[in-house]
Amino acid sequence: MTPTGNRIVTFEKPLEMKVNTFKFPELITPQGKSAPHGAILKIVTKNICGSDLHIYRGSFAVPKGMTMGHEMTGEVIEVGSDVEVVKKGDIGV
Numbered sequence: 001m002t003p004t005g006n007r008i009v010t011f012e013k014p015l016e017m018k019v020n021t022f023k024f025p026e027l028i029t030p031q032g033k034s035a036p037h038g039a040i041l042k043i044v045t046k047n048i049c050g051s052d053l054h055i056y057r058g059s060f061a062v063p064k065g066m067t068m069g070h071e072m073t074g075e076v077i078e079v080g081s082d083v084e085v086v087k088k089g090d091i092g093v
Contacts, residue, residue, distance in 0.1 A: 006043075009068045014058025017068065027080050036082040041074030041092070 005021040012018050027035045049071055055062050076090040086092065 010064075011055055011062055011066045011068055012064060015056065017056065022067075027078060034080075036080035038080045039076055039083055039086055040078040041072075042077045043072050043074045044091070045073045047071040 005023045008022045009017050025040050027038045029035050076086050
């Protein structure tokens with residue numbers, strides 16, 4: 001089965017998260033223009049931290065539907081034409 005998108009975990013309310021599907025990224029800006037300065041990573045591992053736990057427990061408010069997690073490692077699978085520092089196949093955090 002070919003996946004139709006990325007799986008993400010979103011905040012619903014304290015003590016409740018939801019797994020959703022999000023479309024695959026493209027090298028375009030939110031305005032629909034080419035993003036020659038961008039890079040796309042395939043996430044290879046993801047971690048949780050204290051911030052995620054505080055949100056999960058309701059210690060501080062975040063909007064419903066917010067994508068959880070900000071600590072990850074990924075493989076570069078595509079780069080824009082202006083990218084000079086990383087290349088396809090690099091692993092980064």
